[in-house]
Amino acid sequence: MLPPEEQPTNGDAEDGADEQAGPKNPPRPKAEVTEQLSKLRWVLGGAESALVLTHDNPDPDAIASAAGLGFLIERISGVPVTVAFGGIIGRAENRSLMEELGVPFERIETVNIASDTAIALVDTQPGAGNNSLPPGRAATIVLDHHPLREGNDEPAAFIDIRPDYGASASMIVEYLRAARLEPDRKLATALFYGIQSETMDLGREASEADVAASIFLYPRTDPAAISRIRHARVPRGVYRSIHEGLERAWSRGDVVFVPLGTLEYPDLVAQLADL
Structure with missing residues (x-):
C-alpha cells in the first residue's frame, strides 16, 4: 500500500483515466x-x-x-x-x-x-x-x-x-x-x-x-x-477468392499467412485483411 503522500488523489485518478480514455490529437487550431x-x-x-x-x-x-x-x-x-x-x-x-x-x-x-x-x-x-x-x-x-x-x-x-x-x-x-x-x-x-x-x-x-x-x-x-x-452487392468471385484464401491460410505465432494467388481486383488483399 502506498504511503499517504504517494497515494493518488481523486483528481489524479481522473487525470489518469482521461489519459487512457478516447482518442488523442485534437483538431488543428x-x-x-x-x-x-x-x-x-x-x-x-x-x-x-x-x-x-x-x-x-x-x-x-x-x-x-x-x-x-x-x-x-x-x-x-x-x-x-x-x-x-x-x-x-x-x-x-x-x-x-x-x-x-x-x-x-x-x-x-x-x-x-x-x-x-x-x-x-x-x-x-x-x-x-x-x-x-x-x-x-x-x-x-x-x-x-x-x-x-x-x-x-x-x-x-x-x-x-x-x-x-x-x-x-x-x-x-x-x-x-x-x-x-x-x-x-x-x-x-x-x-x-x-x-x-x-x-x-x-x-x-x-x-x-x-x-x-x-x-x-x-x-x-x-x-x-x-x-x-x-452493404454494396459483392460479386460472387470475391467470395470465391476469400474462401480459397482462408482454405490455404496458415499461421505462425500471431501472424496469419494467406496465399491468394491471382486476384481479379488488387484491393481484395485489403478486403481480406479487414476480416
Whole structure:
C-alpha cells in the first residue's frame, strides 16, 4: 500500500483515466488552418487548371478526400479541377461510394496534363510508390495523413502531412470549415464514410480531429446512402477468392499467412485483411 503522500488523489485518478480514455490529437487550431488555407490559395494563383490525384486503387478515404479537395480548390481559386486515379476501382463499397458521390473520376492515363496544371496528391506522397504521378512531373500540393516518407527529395510548394490524424478526409473537413464552405449531402456522406472506413468506425488510430470531423459531418449525411455503400452487392468471385484464401491460410505465432494467388481486383488483399 502506498504511503499517504504517494497515494493518488481523486483528481489524479481522473487525470489518469482521461489519459487512457478516447482518442488523442485534437483538431488543428482554426488560425493555423486558416493560414494554411491562405498559402494554398497563393500556391494556386498561377495555375490555369488543377489535377487532384489519389493513390492507385483508391479506398474510401482517398476517394472522398480527392472529391473534397477538388471542391475546395475550385471554390477558393476558380480554376477547373480534374480528379483522377491510377489502377482500378474494384472493391464493391468503393464503386458504390463513387456512384453515390457522383463526382467524375478520370483514369490518369487519359488525362492531358498541361504545363500550367497544379498537381495535388491526396492520401499519398511523392515517392510513395503507390501513385501514378507521371514521370517528370512534380506535385504542387501534397495532403496526406500517412507518415512523411524519409528521403523524399521531391519538395512541393504546399505540403500538409499529419500522421497524427486517422484519415485524410478529416483534414479536408478542416479546410472546408476554415473556408466557410458547406459540403453538399453527397460530399458530406462520402467524407463521413471515408473517415469511418479508414478508422474502422473511429476504433483504429482515430484522433480527436477525426471525431470532431465526424460529428460535424453526420447531420449533413444521407444515412440511406451510407447503408447502400456499406452493404454494396459483392460479386460472387470475391467470395470465391476469400474462401480459397482462408482454405490455404496458415499461421505462425500471431501472424496469419494467406496465399491468394491471382486476384481479379488488387484491393481484395485489403478486403481480406479487414476480416
